[in-house]
Amino acid sequence: MEIICVGNELLIGKTLNTNAHWLARRVTSLGIMVKRITVVGDDVDEIANALLEALQQKPRFIITTGGLGPTFDDKTLEGVAKALNCKLKVNRKALKMVKEKYEAYVKAGKLEKFELTPPRVKMAKLPEEAEPLPNPVGTAPGIMIDVGKTLLIALPGVPREMEAIFEESVAFLLKREAGEVMFLEASIYADNIMESTLAPLIDQAMHDNPYVYIKSHPKGEEKKPHLEIHFSTTAKDSKTARERLEKAALQLSELLEKNGGKIKSRSEFF
């Protein structure tokens, strides 16, 4: 899986990319691995290049966020059309979705009257062959389009809209693809040991626990250093995943204490 986030606000550091974080976490929890996250600006060529670069890796899924709205700088679908060498045209289903949203806004008194202005029609102009995905909490539909063996999914940049479309129309597809795969993670927190002392101990524990990935993260202030040691694994069922993590954490805890380290706490799981 590749994630592509579109938006100048991400490149100027105005907005913290919580969408990539949320998606990465959610996708991982469904058993699909994220290989790369790319952030590009509101520029048709940059978007198209990022898509072509991602498609070359032949991932099963590409998810984009951002750039689906009504304004001139919402350019993701233009970028998709350019990358796929196809045209944008008004999609009847998408136009119906957009119309219904605005009619509901008028009903709710949020909008005086509804005109199908060009910026509104824009949100329904999809690459040919794209399927619109209903937006339960906003206006712009998401889209989904098969590109060879890759399913390309474009979601809006507003976090709650992105999340809502993902949960309603995307999550089950990923789950189906992953099958009964379980991702599990947990951490222990240690004091009194340096990362460079811990390094060979992690090597040994990873060698003895080939399905468990272990990574240390320095935390805390310089004067009061401590380490988080993060364990993760993917397995066919949660019992197996749990047993693997427990075995690896037990071994590493022992090694750590033999080398003078002190375990301060463990995440809930252990």
Next chain:
Amino acid sequence: MEIICVGNELLIGKTLNTNAHWLARRVTSLGIMVKRITVVGDDVDEIANALLEALQQKPRFIITTGGLGPTFDDKTLEGVAKALNCKLKVNRKALKMVKEKYEAYVKAGKLEKFELTPPRVKMAKLPEEAEPLPNPVGTAPGIMIDVGKTLLIALPGVPREMEAIFEESVAFLLKREAGEVMFLEASIYADNIMESTLAPLIDQAMHDNPYVYIKSHPKGEEKKPHLEIHFSTTAKDSKTARERLEKAALQLSELLEKNGGKIKSRSEFF
């Protein structure tokens, strides 16, 4: 400028990528434009590919974060060496930096005794021709290496170490490159107008203010929607930048109110 962040923890959504956010903001404030941010895992090939892909764009700078520490999965420098087709070898200056750090830890009573173990030497194994950058708050030095017209800079993943090396050894290089360029931004917050109504007004204001970039961001809850309208510009001096933003914001505010919108607040600047 391209930013490449290295770390599995970013791809599984364990860690929010605040480093990319901080760097993007800081680099932009110095007058350098970030074109792309890429996140890859702790994998030599993935790191090397991301670097080669970025180098192809011939940016003036590439900054990487993460993967410089002592553990087996700190692979950024291996990735750099692979991309540049050079060797890693112990850099005398870097080794001296690492040694002095550990000697200081011993002095401070944080470490019983100091041995130059392989994980510690690892932090001083740099690509040939790389310059180490002192780490004022941690152990692993950053590095800097000329690749044709691109200056490649690798910083650690621990935020306070990344920020400290950036401020001490990188910021002035970027500032020198950018010259007397000033990036300025400000926002106004509006109610009672939909993004699709606003879209053509922004088009007009951007047309009339060619140096100002204007982007709308939907905010708030569905039941209480409002819009942030963000103005930014880059100019040779702050007076020019300020005047440009003021003119554009004034024009758009008038257009907005003519179309029934209400301005709720403005960011401090206006």
